[in-house]
Amino acid sequence: MKAITDILGRYGGVNLLPVAVAVLAFLVIGAPSSWVTLTVAGLAMGMMIFLMASGLSLIFGLMDVMNFGHSAFVSFGAFVAASTLAALSGWLGADNIALNILALVLAMAAAIVAGLAGGWFFEAVIIKPVYKDHLRQILITMGALIVAEQIILAVWGGTPTAVPRPAFLEGAWIIGDVSIEIYRIFAFALGLSVYIALGMVLGYTRVGLLIRAGVENREMVESLGFRIDRLFIAVFMLGSGLAALGGAMWAGYQTLISPSLGAEMMIVVFIVVIVGGLGSIHGTLLAAILVGLLNNYVGYLEPKMALVSNMILMMVILLWRPNGLNPAIK
Amino acid sequence: MTQTKGTLFVKYVVLAIATALLFAPFLFQDVRALEVAARICVFIVLVASYDLLIGYTGIVSFAHTMFFGIGAYGTAIALKQLGNGWDAVLVGTLAGMALSLVLAVAIGLLSLRVKAIFFAMITLAAASVALVLASQLNQITGGEDGITYRVPSLFSPATKLMVDEAGKVVRLFDVKLNGKLAAYYFVFGTSLALFVAMLRMVGSPLGTVLKAIRENEARAEAIGYRVVAYRTFVFCISALIASLAGSIYAIWLKYTGPDTALSFAIMIDILLMVVIGGMGTMWGSVIGAVLMVLAQYYLRDLMQFAADATVNLPVLPQLLNPDRWLFWLGIIFILLVYFFPRGIAGTIMQKGIVK
Numbered sequence: 001m002k003a004i005t006d007i008l009g010r011y012g013g014v015n016l017l018p019v020a021v022a023v024l025a026f027l028v029i030g031a032p033s034s035w036v037t038l039t040v041a042g043l044a045m046g047m048m049i050f051l052m053a054s055g056l057s058l059i060f061g062l063m064d065v066m067n068f069g070h071s072a073f074v075s076f077g078a079f080v081a082a083s084t085l086a087a088l089s090g091w092l093g094a095d096n097i098a099l100n101i102l103a104l105v106l107a108m109a110a111a112i113v114a115g116l117a118g119g120w121f122f123e124a125v126i127i128k129p130v131y132k133d134h135l136r137q138i139l140i141t142m143g144a145l146i147v148a149e150q151i152i153l154a155v156w157g158g159t160p161t162a163v164p165r166p167a168f169l170e171g172a173w174i175i176g177d178v179s180i181e182i183y184r185i186f187a188f189a190l191g192l193s194v195y196i197a198l199g200m201v202l203g204y205t206r207v208g209l210l211i212r213a214g215v216e217n218r219e220m221v222e223s224l225g226f227r228i229d230r231l232f233i234a235v236f237m238l239g240s241g242l243a244a245l246g247g248a249m250w251a252g253y254q255t256l257i258s259p260s261l262g263a264e265m266m267i268v269v270f271i272v273v274i275v276g277g278l279g280s281i282h283g284t285l286l287a288a289i290l291v292g293l294l295n296n297y298v299g300y301l302e303p304k305m306a307l308v309s310n311m312i313l314m315m316v317i318l319l320w321r322p323n324g325l326n327p328a329i330k
Numbered sequence: 331m332t333q334t335k336g337t338l339f340v341k342y343v344v345l346a347i348a349t350a351l352l353f354a355p356f357l358f359q360d361v362r363a364l365e366v367a368a369r370i371c372v373f374i375v376l377v378a379s380y381d382l383l384i385g386y387t388g389i390v391s392f393a394h395t396m397f398f399g400i401g402a403y404g405t406a407i408a409l410k411q412l413g414n415g416w417d418a419v420l421v422g423t424l425a426g427m428a429l430s431l432v433l434a435v436a437i438g439l440l441s442l443r444v445k446a447i448f449f450a451m452i453t454l455a456a457a458s459v460a461l462v463l464a465s466q467l468n469q470i471t472g473g474e475d476g477i478t479y480r481v482p483s484l485f486s487p488a489t490k491l492m493v494d495e496a497g498k499v500v501r502l503f504d505v506k507l508n509g510k511l512a513a514y515y516f517v518f519g520t521s522l523a524l525f526v527a528m529l530r531m532v533g534s535p536l537g538t539v540l541k542a543i544r545e546n547e548a549r550a551e552a553i554g555y556r557v558v559a560y561r562t563f564v565f566c567i568s569a570l571i572a573s574l575a576g577s578i579y580a581i582w583l584k585y586t587g588p589d590t591a592l593s594f595a596i597m598i599d600i601l602l603m604v605v606i607g608g609m610g611t612m613w614g615s616v617i618g619a620v621l622m623v624l625a626q627y628y629l630r631d632l633m634q635f636a637a638d639a640t641v642n643l644p645v646l647p648q649l650l651n652p653d654r655w656l657f658w659l660g661i662i663f664i665l666l667v668y669f670f671p672r673g674i675a676g677t678i679m680q681k682g683i684v685k
Contacts, residue, residue, distance in 0.1 A: 142598075
């Protein structure tokens with residue numbers, strides 16, 4: 001048994017889990033073309049969830065603050081992006097790919113800016129007075145989530161909003177009998193580049209070093225003379241911005257969004273954060289991919305079980321590793 | 331413990347509320363008011379049982395509606411499948427309680443060891459799965475539409491409790507003594523009994539241990555109390571009471587669906603009631619439940635009036651729209667958590683200390 005564990009550990013340990021799930025699914029599904037489509041969809045979904053969840057994980061890891069209102073940023077990002085795209089629909093429909101890309105970039109930038117601003121407001125006004133008091137943190141961020149949802153309802157209304165997509169992301173590539181939606185490839189690429197960028201910042205810059213040190217031991221970093229509260233505002237804003245970006249991507253993926261989007265994603269985001277281990281970007285990515293793949297496979301095999309499968313995954317992982325797959329703090 | 335003037339005041343208010351609820355069918359003679367009174371009774375129990383967790387023990391759970399819903403669905407399904415007898419009520423209620431107990435033990439043992447935040451997240455996930463299951467298993471639960479069923483004939487409005495010589499229903503102070511009245515007093519009586527039982531529980535040594543765990547977990551453990559066991563126990567008790575409250579509400583409503591028994595909106599209502607009323611005081615849950623239910627039914631009328639009055643101003647009518655009442659409650663909720671973390675009852679009870 002130990003020998004097997006060692007060999008598995010050498011080849012990546014828990015990182016092999018998504019691969020194992022994919023192989024298992026291949027055997028169960030049987031049809032290679034549907035398996036490829038599902039895998040790509042799962043990877044894309046995983047990357048979008050990763051965008052939403054990574055900030056939450058870092059925020060908790062660094063400051064022991066749990067933001068139950070995190071999903072409000074996801075909704076805000078989705079709706080701001082949808083409105084921007086709708087306002088720029090002339091550019092989207094244009095036959096000029098530069099204009100297309102410009103509209104998309106503007107929409108994503110608008111979502112990120114909304115997330116950053118919202119994050120600053122949340123941290124400065126709502127969360128700052130209740131540091132280190134978990135009960136009131138949970139209550140206050142929950143209250144803020146209620147208010148945020150109501151604001152979204154008041155501004156965008158309760159009916160589903162259509163999200164226009166830029167023309168160059170429409171359609172699918174067809175290789176043999178496998179069809180792959182271009183938007184999914186785009187989502188995957190974007191998520192991967194954000195992951196790499198985050199890894200670079202955390203791994204190779206001074207700020208990243210401070211964040212990692214803060215996650216490991218906040219008091220020690222403070223006693224060395226660094227203002228970790230300022231760093232925390234920055235991390236909080238960054239996390240909110242990423243959540244908004246994730247929401248914007250999700251809006252484009254769904255093409256029809258309703259104000260309950262945030263609440264629906266919140267559960268998945270929480271599960272990912274718990275499964276991945278708090279404070280770890282790598283763990284969050286792993287868990288997000290796992291959840292994304294599992295959701296698509298189970299959704300194909302047994303549609304009603306999709307959300308339940310997430311729950312079961314969380315239970316199993318927590319029984320096996322109570323701190324998550326790859327916790328930052330051992 | 332010294333009684334403060336504030337405590338006495340709060341107790342008088344609660345007594346007044348109880349009296350009003352006792353005579354509700356005679357005091358407020360319209361259908362809607364009776365509906366409000368029954369809802370208040372059920373929610374007092376539900377909120378008080380939640381207060382056992384959040385206020386007395388310091389456990390934040392988002393699965394409380396799940397237990398409420400299990401009780402409601404248990405009774406509803408039994409009444410639908412087995413017909414409208416008392417045996418069906420008993421079977422459904424017991425089945426609901428059993429399932430709640432099993433789930434509570436499982437969740438409790440699995441996750442009450444971990445940090446409060448983990449527990450909150452896990453219960454949230456469990457509750458959402460329950461909601462999805464209820465709306466998807468539509469052969470059993472009726473899906474989004476829910477279940478309508480008939481209740482024991484004693485509670486049907488056509489039943490005559492007392493008849494005069496002409497065979498007509500006797501009227502007492504102009505109120506028909508029919509099954510509706512019996513149903514209301516069933517709700518009132520069971521709610522009162524459950525509330526008194528909880529009141530008794532928090533006054534017992536058990537309640538003191540729970541408070542000790544809330545105040546200082548490590549110290550309680552050091553004195554020799556098994557914190558995890560106590561937490562799991564209170565989580566189970568509170569789940570059972572919530573499940574019973576669900577059964578009572580199902581009998582009153584004669585309808586059970588995701589919106590009345592399981593939705594996340596109810597969880598938010600409970601949370602608001604507990605915090606507004608005051609965490610850690612059973613009296614607070616009475617005040618919170620009364621205020622919130624009244625607000626739910628009557629604040630919207632007020633807001634409609636305000637929205638009509640400000641129709642010419644920008645944005646304001648949008649925010650004053652009756653559908654946006656949660657917006658204002660959310661803001662009040664945040665302000666309360668900041669400035670009066672003890673809620674209405676807790677704040678008043680501190681005033682006027684009698685030496």
